[in-house]
Amino acid sequence: MSPGVVGADVDRVALVVFAALFLVVTVIGFMAARWRRAADLMHLDEWGLGGRSFGTFITWFLLGGDLYTAYTFIAVPALVFGAGAIGFFAVPYTVIVYPIIFVFLPRLWSVSHRHGYVTPADFVRGRWDSRALALAVAVTGILATMPYIALQLVGIQVVLETMGLGGDLPLIVAFAILAAYTYSSGLRAPALIAFVKDGLIYLVIAVAIIYIPTQIGGWGHIFAAASKHLASVNPKTHKPFGSLAIAPAGRWAYGSLALGSALALFMYPHCVTAVLSTKDRNVVRRNAAMLPAYSLVLGLIALLGYMAVAAGVKPAGGNAQLAVPELFHTMFPSWFAGVAYAAVGIGALVPAAIMAIAAANLFTRNVYREFIRPAATSAEEAHVSKVVSLVVKFGALVFVLGLDKSFAINLQLLGGIWILQTFPAIVFGLYTRWFHRHALLTAWAVAMIYGTRVAYGVPVPGKLHSHFGGPTAMVGLVHSKVYIALTAFVINVALAVVLTLVFRALRLPSGTDQTVDGDYLADVGDVAVGELPGLADEQAPPPAAAATSPDRSPA
């Protein structure tokens, strides 16, 4: 065990720097309620979507802070540290995702703007006229988001441990503060804190990739040391740890992980929330061209895993997740290590806040208003969302403190598989209503069960009869391991097509579409469609309703 890990003395200097930066973002979080102040924060458009008013600049920080989470910064280099090239799939993944969102997100923005949709499940409800399908999408979203929030906590826990702060109390305090300002400021809090978070991350990475290589013999040496380590035999599996470039057997796994993750990313409710908070149709397109700056940073962060190998970091208990914090501890002076830990810690707060808001919005709109109180006013909606965001965070905390950490990691793995199965209902729905609603629902259910079963059956390498050992499983057709989410997705789509043909032949009613073609191209300035029946007693009209120049094209 190297010095300074759990149980060793507290690193006072690092801790003071960490605490100071944490204090700064806490103040910002509470002050955010006054930022770009709305007339009435008790409206879901205000609390949950920041008034649908964010421009290109704010959105760049918000989405950057949202997509590239603390857990990513810990887990990606940990994977590279432990298994080599396969961990670098994060780079193709975050390149491919932008052309994909460039195409379909403007349409989702437009239709949501037109109809006042707050969640992806709102859209599914309106487009397919199916409460069950909307509920399926909402529940999948909540299930996939919960463990993701829990893993942000794990990210904070990791840096606290590296600073020598063990125990549960510091984590509880950090999360209580986060819960309090999310409750009072809504989406404005993470949007403002994202500036600090992203600034710190860029600073730390710039320093790390310039300073650390000069200390340990340059990039050539780093890759040589990594190559040597990866070729050595792992005592647990009796196979090499990994390789410096993907071996032929791993090509399908690498490509399918990149593609599957890219397709799934913007199905996560917290990503949709950030997109719907933008003020016009093109903000998201501009951001698609500008967000790859973060992908570059993520690629460099991944390489921190190799730096940890070359620097001879031996994380406590062989826990690869401690590799990067340990690297900072070994290489940086205490005060800068404190800055680096703060970057990771604050990096956890931004996505955790947005995820809690997104999950709360899903519950409020698609469970509470849909099934419990259809007559809920917008103030009541905002209130329910605020309370649920507290419950969600508390749940994540209990999760991390009460259950085994590997349980959260397994569930997050499943979350990635599950969330991709909502793709057909959402993205295909943006282009066509050819599919039958019951076909989409049945195919979703089958793909969910299939994906869960296959993931359960993957053993941990070197351990017989273990489960959830990894994201890939053998597919006979290509004689390779493939990302389970993508296999399940292919089954999902194929089944949806076949069942649609069957249900159409049986003439099952396909419901009424709330949307028309023109809705998918609407921009700011185009009028919003009249309020939904449940919102008749609404006081403040949504921002779009004030606009003029109708351009609805005939259905």
Next chain:
Amino acid sequence: MGGTGGDAKVWAARAVVAVLLLVPCVALLWVPSYTKVKPVVFGFPFFYWYQLLWVLIGAACLAVAYVLTVWLERQRKAARP
């Protein structure tokens, strides 16, 4: 879709946007094309610098696609009564 087609310039712009969006995806999903260590540049094996290079190329493709898309949307709005 708008039904404003017919104009050769509009169709050309659409085709270019489609290609710009497809190229980064195809390049990076074609995994066998880059799973090698050499040539090494500044200490980085090919596998790493090649993919990082595509981050930049991908961003450039999207920037051009954005400019063309804005132009296309303006054409669409102008064509509408």
